[in-house]
Amino acid sequence: MIKIIIGDRIVKSFGEGDEKRNVLDGVSVEINEGEFVAVMGPSGSGKSTLMYALSGTDNVDGGKVVFDNRDLSTASENELSDIRRTAMGFVFQQPTMLKNLNILDNIILPSMRDNRKNAAKISEKARTIMKRVGIAELEKRDITQVSGGQLQRAGICRSLMNNPRIIFGDEPTGALNSKTAEEIMDIFSEINADGTAVMLVTHDAKVAARTERIMFMRDGSIVSELKLPKYDGADMDGRVEKVAVKMREIGI
Numbered sequence: 001m002i003k004i005i006i007g008d009r010i011v012k013s014f015g016e017g018d019e020k021r022n023v024l025d026g027v028s029v030e031i032n033e034g035e036f037v038a039v040m041g042p043s044g045s046g047k048s049t050l051m052y053a054l055s056g057t058d059n060v061d062g063g064k065v066v067f068d069n070r071d072l073s074t075a076s077e078n079e080l081s082d083i084r085r086t087a088m089g090f091v092f093q094q095p096t097m098l099k100n101l102n103i104l105d106n107i108i109l110p111s112m113r114d115n116r117k118n119a120a121k122i123s124e125k126a127r128t129i130m131k132r133v134g135i136a137e138l139e140k141r142d143i144t145q146v147s148g149g150q151l152q153r154a155g156i157c158r159s160l161m162n163n164p165r166i167i168f169g170d171e172p173t174g175a176l177n178s179k180t181a182e183e184i185m186d187i188f189s190e191i192n193a194d195g196t197a198v199m200l201v202t203h204d205a206k207v208a209a210r211t212e213r214i215m216f217m218r219d220g221s222i223v224s225e226l227k228l229p230k231y232d233g234a235d236m237d238g239r240v241e242k243v244a245v246k247m248r249e250i251g252i
C-alpha cells in the first residue's frame with residue numbers, strides 16, 4: 001500500500017515557559033493513498049492541530065511529516081504552499097467565500113491565481129465538478145442566495161479543482177442539519193471512491209462511520225483506532241454503533 005502521508009512522532013506545542021503544553025505529544029500516523037479516515041476525540045484533544053500538521057499548514061516542533069515522499073518539516077514556505085495548492089484540498093465547517101463574487105467565481109478563484117490565461121478551461125472544469133456535486137444551476141448565484149448545504153457543496157467543488165491527492169475536512173458537516181450532512185457525506189464517499197484520500201475531523205459518529213478507519217485522540221495522542229470495511233451503503237446502524245461503543249470506551 002502506498003503511504004501518502006507519514007507523520008512520525010509529531011510534537012506540537014503552544015504557549016511559553018511554564019504555560020508551554022504539548023498539544024500533539026509524539027503522534028505517529030500514516031495515511032494510505034485513497035484511504036478514507038476520520039479523527040475523533042474530545043474538544044481540545046488536538047484533532048485540528050493534527051490535521052494542520054499533516055497538511056503542512058502548521059509547522060511542527062518535533063518529529064516529521066512526509067507527504068508523497070517529501071519531508072514537509074524541511075520544506076520552505078513556498079514549497080509548502082505549492083504542495084497544498086497542487087496536491088491537497090481543504091474543506092472547512094464554514095466555507096470562506098467572497099461576498100462580491102458569485103458561486104462559480106468563488107470556486108475558480110484559487111485556480112485563476114495560478115493560471116489566468118486558461119480562464120475558459122478552468123470555468124469549464126468547475127462546471128463539470130459543480131454538475132457532479134449537484135450545484136450546476138447555482139453558478140451565477142450570490143453566496144448569500146444559497147443554502148448552507150449548497151455553500152458547502154461549492155466549498156467541496158473548490159477543493160477538487162486541482163485534482164488533489166487528499167482532501168482534509170475540518171468538521172465539514174458541523175454546521176449542517178443531519179439530512180444535508182448525509183448528502184455531503186455521499187459526496188465525500190464518491191470523491192473517495194474515485195481514488196482521492198479523505199481525512200475528516202468530526203464529532204459526529206454518523207460521519208465517522210462512513211469512513212474506513214477512525215483514529216481517536218485524547219490529550220494530544222491517538223489512543224485508539226477502529227477499522228471498518230469500506231462503506232457500500234449497507235449496515236449504517238451497525239457501523240454507527242461500533243463507533244459509539246468506541247466513543248464510550250474512551251469517554252467522548
Ligand SMILES: Nc1ncnc2c1ncn2[C@@H]1O[C@H](COP(=O)(O)OP(=O)(O)OP(=O)(O)O)[C@@H](O)[C@H]1O
Nearest residue numbers: 014015023041042043044045046047048049050201
Ligand atoms: N494557535 C494556538 N495557540 C494556542 N493554543 C492553541 C492554538 N491552536 C490550538 N491550541 C490549543 O490546542 C489544543 C488543541 O486544539 P485543537 O483545535 O487541535 O483541538 P480539537 O480536538 O480540534 O478541538 P475541537 O473539537 O474543539 O475543535 C486546545 O487546547 C487549543 O486551545
